[in-house]
Amino acid sequence: MDKSKEKLVETLISGRNSAKRLQNILRRKVDNDGSVSIDNLVMEVLGSFAGSLSVLNSFHWGEFYGVPVSPRVDLACSVDRVPGFYSRETGKNRAPGVRQRRGSYKIRRTIDSRVITSGTIKDGYAWRKYGQKEILNSKFPRCYFRCTYKHALGCNALKQVQKLGDESNRFHITYLGHHTCPPPNTFAHPNIIIDRKDSNVHHDLPNNPSTVTNVHIDPSLKHNLSAPNDAHPFSALVWKETMINDIETFKNYGILSDIPFAEVFFS
DNA sequence: CACATTTGACCACA
DNA sequence: TGTGGTCAAATGTG
Structure with missing residues (x-):
């Protein structure tokens, strides 16, 4: 693609x-x-x-699920790469003086931003760090995070974190844009068991929905389920993309009626 | 092996 | 042109 x-x-x-x-x-x-x-x-x-x-x-449906179909090839960068080059001085595989050429960046937009001060950088959402920068006149670097589901779910939320002072242990956190992925889980429901590719059985929610291989739901919840139909063409997708907090959230997001029987195993 | 993090280069913009 | 935001290969982690 x-x-x-x-x-x-x-x-x-x-x-x-x-x-x-x-x-x-x-x-x-x-x-x-x-x-x-x-x-x-x-x-x-x-x-x-x-x-x-x-x-x-x-x-490809696999791409919709966040599973790469083919290895990603960045033509702009691969042109100037030097395969097999290794510098003992730098410890890098990149030849000195060889500049990487990239395509034009997207025009940077001014998007909605909010700044908070907090004693913790945790907010329940899954973030992936994509950069760190030394900031002029700042003792600590600024760290850049994007939503873990940027590619899998198209969520473009960003956050920047900067430590304020070594003794205060507080952070300035800037949020840019809003999550379009479902809110984070607070706790798992004991009647829902999630199997994953990368490990055995989990009651908690996977960090990557694409690793879900099967879902076991207690038969007592069966009346909440319905088969996929024309009105729910993305039923399997809706399930795989959605983080479930608890049964109430499950219902609020209309997920229970979206799980196809093919994806559900009644144990 | 599949992700996450690190890190230096690339790029937009004031 | 300097600053800081982003990219992506290399590296780390479980």
Whole structure:
């Protein structure tokens, strides 16, 4: 998949996730008598994303699930790489003086940002560090994080963390953009067991939804499930993308009705 | 092996 | 042009 198509898919996924979240918010706010037309409308929006994505002929479901289909090749960088070069001085495989050439960066946008001061950098979300920078007149470096699900779920939330002082142990945390992925888990439900590729059986939620291989749900919850249908074309995807806090959140996100039987094993 | 982190180069922008 | 945000290969970790 080339860069532009990759970007298109990413944008569509992001839009579809936003529509899904809007649907869940509306479901909570509107009573049953008025929710039908809203639900239909959101389903139309989701259907548009489904149709658009299916039109992309090189689209792979594996990529939708966050699983790379083929090794990623960065043409811009690979051109100037020196295979096999190793410098004993630098300990690097990059030849000195050989500059990497990259494609143009995206135009940097001014996006919504909030700054807080906190004694901890933990906020429940899964973040992946992608950079660190020495800041002028600052004793400590600034660290850059993006949402772990940037590629898997198209979530573009960012955060910057900077330690304030060695004795205070407090941090300035800047959040840029908003999460489009579901909120983090607070605790796992004992009646839901998640199998993962990378380990055995887990009651807790996986860091990477794409590692989920099977889901075991207590038979007592069976009445909450329904088979996939035309109205839920992404049922399997919805499950794999979604972090589950507890049964209530599970219901609020409309996930219980979205799990296809093929993905569920009743033990 | 699959991710996460480190790190220096690349790039946007004031 | 300097500063700081981002990228991505190398490296670390479980």
